[in-house]
Amino acid sequence: MTKEKDKNIDRKSSFPAMEEEILNFWEKNKIFEKSVNNPPSPLYQGGKNPPYPPFRKEKSPLPPFFKGGIKDYVFYDGPPFATGTPHYGHIVASLMKDIVPRYWTMKGYRVERRWGWDCHGLPIENIVEKEAKTKSKKDIEKIGVEKFNEQCRSKVLVYAKEWEKTVRRMGRWVDMENSYKTMDLDYMESVWWVFKELWDKGLIYKDYRSMHICPRCETTLSQSEVAEGYKMVKDLSVMVKFEIMDKTPLTPLLKGGEDKANVYLLAWTTTPWTLIGNVALAVGEKIDYSLFKVDAGEYYIIASEQARKLANRFPQILKSFKGKNLVGLKYKPLFDYYAKDEKLENRENGWKVYSAPFVTTEEGTGVVHIAPAFGEDDMNLGKKEKLPFVQHVGMDGVIKEEAKDFAGLHVKPTDDVMKTDVEIMKYLAGKGLLFSKEKYEHSYPHCWRCETPLLNYATSSWFVNITKIKPKMLKLAKKINWVPAHIKEGRFGNWLEGARDWSISRQRFWASVIPIWECSCGERKVIGSVEELEKLSGEKITDLHKHIVDRITFKCEKCGGVMKRIPDVIDCWFESGSMPYAQRHYPFENKKKFEANFPAEFIAEGVDQTRAWFYYLHAIATGIKGSHAFKNVVVNGIVLAEDGKKMSKRLNNYPDPIKVMDKYGADPLRYYLCASPVMKADNINFSEKDMAEQTRFFNILLNVLSFYKMFAGDLKVENLEKKDLVNVLDKWITARLEQTKQIITEKMDNYDLQSIREIPIFINDLSTWYVRRSRDRFKGEDEVDKMRALKTLRRTLYHLARVMAPFMPFTAEHIYQELGADVESVHLKEWAPAKKEWIDKKVLEKMERVRKIVELGLAERDKAGIKVRQPIASLKIKNQKSKIKISEDYVQLIRDEMNVKDVIFAEGGELAVELDTRMTPELVAEGVKRELVRAINNLRKETGMTIQDRAVIYYQTENKEIKEVFEKFSEEIKKDTLADEVRLGGEGKAVKINGEEISLKVESL
C-alpha cells in the first residue's frame, strides 16, 4: 500500500503526527527566521540589488518599500502574565496574532514578532503573598520590600515553559527566546521616560479625592480596574433617624401639647459602616418633602414622592414644603466620637442640613447622609461647604481607635461582609435611632484581583489628566479601524466619552515606580532616565525597582535638604500602555526605527481590553505623541465551556487545549476558532463535537491530494496555461479558485479573519464536483485531456496551499511539500494575487445552474426510489422561455451526474425537472452492469489492489440476466475495473446484485 493510503485510512492519529513533523521541519530549517529576515515578496526577493521578478513588468510602479528595502509591518503583542497556564482565550489571541503577521509576511513585509512578558503587579504579588501566607500589607512590610520583591522576580516566569509548549504546538510563529520583560531595566527606563513626557506636558497632577480602594491590597484602583469587578451582592439597607435639634420653623406645626415631640429626618444608606463618618445631611432645594406623624410623639420628614411609595408606613401627612425650608437645620450626631472633638477642623459647620444638586428621589428618602471621607459627592460637598472631615477607617478597612465602641472592626470582614454593619445597626436600634432595615441586593465593585469588596475612600493619588486630552483622544479614535466595526462607536467610543482622569499611583511593591523625588521644602524633581538619576545621586543604577530606588537620595537644589522618592509605584496599565516605546527601549535606542513605524498597523486582544490595554495605549500615545497608537484592531470574544459556563479548572468543564491538538491537530482547532463568532467579539461555547464536525474538510482535502498523486504518478505535470483551459470543469474550478483568492485577499486586507470560511466551501466544490465529475478524465485514455485535468488539479492544490498558509499553516505546508515545493516552504512563498482574467463569470453562472438542476433531479430520483446507478431514459428541464441555454459540455455533465440517457429542454414556469422513469430491458441491464462494476471495485479495494494492479475476474451465477450482462458488457466491465479477463467459475464471495446472490472473485495478475 502506498504511504498516502495509510494517511487516509487513519487520519485521526496521523494528522497530528504530520504536524509534529512539520514543526520539526520549520525549526530545523529556521523557516520562521527566514520569513522575517527575507520576506517572500513577489516584489523583492532580498539581497542588495533586488532583481525584478520575472512576472512583474517594468512599467508597473514600484511600491514604496521596494525603493528603500523591505518595509516593516508593525504589530504590538499585548504581553501576557505567566502566572497561569495558557487557556483558550490566549489561544484565540495568539491565533489572530499569528494569522495576520503570516499574511502580511507573504505580502512582502518584514513582520518582526517579539514575545513579551507582563511581569509586574498584583497577580505576581498575590502568588507570593499566598506562599508567604501574609494577611495584610503590614505583613509584607515585616518581611521587607526587598525580600518580597525578589520573591516576586523569581516567580514571574514560572509557567513560561507551559506557554512555550502551547504556542509552539499551535503553530504560532513568535520569537520567545528574545522576549522582553516589563521588569527589564531597559523597559522600566522607557516607562520613566513616558512618565516624564507626560509630566513635561502638564498632564500629571496630584490630588486628594474620593477613590475606590481595595482594603486588602491597601491600594487605590483606576476607573477601569473598578469597572472590571462589579458583582451583585446582598447588603443591608437601613433608614436612620436624625433628630432635629432646633426649635424649627416647623415647630408651630406640631399641635399643642406635643411641642416637646421629636422630629426626625430619615436618611437611607446601604453602607451603615460609613454612618460614624457622617457630618451632614443633604436635601434637594426644590424637592417636595412632607412631615408625617407615625408614632405618638414622633414625627418624620422624608421626600413626598418616597412617602407615596411607602404609603402604608406614612399614612398621615401633616404638612408639605420645599427642601429649602430644611436647609440650615441642625441635627443631633448619631455618634459623639468626633462631634465632641474641639480640635476637629470646621466643626462648627458639621451636623447640619445642606442643599445639594445630586439629591434625587429615585431611591432612598430624599435625605442623603454625607460622609466626605467615603464618597465622591460627599467629598465634593465637603469641600464646597467646608465640612469637617471624619475618616474613622484606615486604608486597611479597619475602624480606628477613636470610634471606641467599634475600634478594630473591619468594615467588610471577609467571613461575613455584613457583620460590622449589623453591629452598627444594633447600636443605633439600642438608642432608638433605627427606623427600619432590610436586605438589599445591588451591584457593588470588587477588587479584580483578590475579590475583596472595594471601599469608596478619600485619599491622595497621582493622576493623568485625561480630561485635558479627551477631545484629542476622541478625534484620533476616529482613525482606528475596528473589527467588528460596532466597537468603535460602541464599547470603545462610550468608554472614551465617559473617561475620567486616570489614577496611576498604587501603594504596592512589585511594579515600576513613580519617578518623582520630593524635598520637605516642597521641591519636586521628575526623573526620566537612568543617566539623570546617576548624575544627581552619584550612584550606579542597575535596577529601577522600589527597594533599590527608594534608597537613592540627592540634594535639594532649592534648600539643600534631602530629596527622597515618593513611596508610590505605578499602575501596571501604565506599563502596558507604554509598551510600543518600552519594548524597543525608545528613545534611548531604536529611535529611527520606532519613529518610522509608529503607529502600529495591527493589534488584537479580547473585548475586555477595550477599557484597558486598547484604551491605555491610546491615552498615552495621544498624551506624548499626539497620535493614535494602532491603526487596526481585531477584538475577540470569550471562549466558554460547552455548557455555556465560564471555563473552569475546578468544574473541569473543558478539554485541555494541548490534548485537543494532540488528538485532532492544531489546524482543525485553528480553523474552528477562526471561523467562529469569537473572531468578531462574540462568545462561543467550545464543543469538541462541533469542531470535529466542522473540520471534516481536512480529510476531504487530503483525499483529493492522494487522488491527484495517484493519477499523476511519475508524470511530469507542467504549469497550467490559458491554452490548457478547454474543458468546462477546468475553466470552472480555476475560476472558483481565483474567485476564492480574491474574496480572501479583500477580506484579509480589511482584517476579516472569518474569511477562512471560504476555504471549506471551495474544498467542497473541488471534491464533490470538480474531482467527482472529472474522475473519468483522470482514468481515461485521452492523454491530452488527462494532462489538462492534472495540470488544473495541481495548480488548484498548489494555490489552495498558499491561500491556506496563514490560517492552517501545517496542512498548507504538507500539501505544498507533497506537490513538490518550488521554494523551501510554502511560508516563504509570496501571497498569490487573484488572476482576475481567469474568473470567468459566465462559466461560474452556468455551472451554478447545472448544479441546481442536478440537485432538483437527484431529489426527484430520491422521490421515485431509483438509485443513481440505475440509468433512466430522460430528464426534462422546464423553465421560463428557455432561459437556460447551455452548451453540450454542460448537458453532458448533467447526463453523467444524473445517469440519464437524454436531457430535454421545455418551456414553461419556474425551473423544474421531470424524470422519465419507465424502464426498458436495456436500461435494467445497464443498471446491473453498474452494480457489478461497483461490487468488483469494492473487492479490489478489499484485497488491497491499487490502480497499478491488473485483475482477473471470476463469477458464478444462475441468473440469466446477470449472465447476459457479463457477456454483453464484458469489455466495459474490464475497462471500468482495470481487469484483463472476465471468467466464469472460481470459488468467490457471495455478493448481492439487484437482490440476486452471485459469487465474485478478483485476482491480481
Ligand SMILES: [Zn+2]
Ligand atoms: Zn485586592
Ligand SMILES: [Zn+2]
Ligand atoms: Zn528642599
